Amino acid sequence: MRGRNFNKLFSIIGLVLGEIYMLLTILAPYHKGPAVPLKFAVPIESALPADLSMPVGVLVFKLVVFAVLFGVFGALVGLGVGLLLTGLFAKRPPPAR
Numbered sequence: 474m475r476g477r478n479f480n481k482l483f484s485i486i487g488l489v490l491g492e493i494y495m496l497l498t499i500l501a502p503y504h505k506g507p508a509v510p511l512k513f514a515v516p517i518e519s520a521l522p523a524d525l526s527m528p529v530g531v532l533v534f535k536l537v538v539f540a541v542l543f544g545v546f547g548a549l550v551g552l553g554v555g556l557l558l559t560g561l562f563a564k565r566p567p568p569a570r
Contacts, residue, residue, distance in 0.1 A: 476563040476564045477559070478555075478559055479555040479556075479558045480552055480555040481555070483551040483554045483558070484548045487548050487551020487552065487554070488551065491546060492540060495539050495543035499532070499535055
């Protein structure tokens with residue numbers, strides 16, 4: 474079974490897309506409030522102030538930790554896609570007589 478091996482190419486593409494997704498996830502703005510209407514009142518003391526921003530040290534730490542996780546999982550997804558495409562486009566030997 475000769476054919477092109479897509480594993481390395483798609484693993485690198487998956488790694489890069491995983492890192493881009495990580496940046497978009499980490500640097501997205503935070504939602505300031507409950508996700509759904511609540512059945513009971515939330516005390517005003519527990520509400521976050523509107524101008525609350527994340528400290529730079531925490532943001533850098535999150536970027537470093539999640540870069541490892543998102544990059545590895547993106548590369549694994551890319552490897553799976555590469556294995557599927559390699560198997561799909563593999564040249565099959567002629568049948569034996």
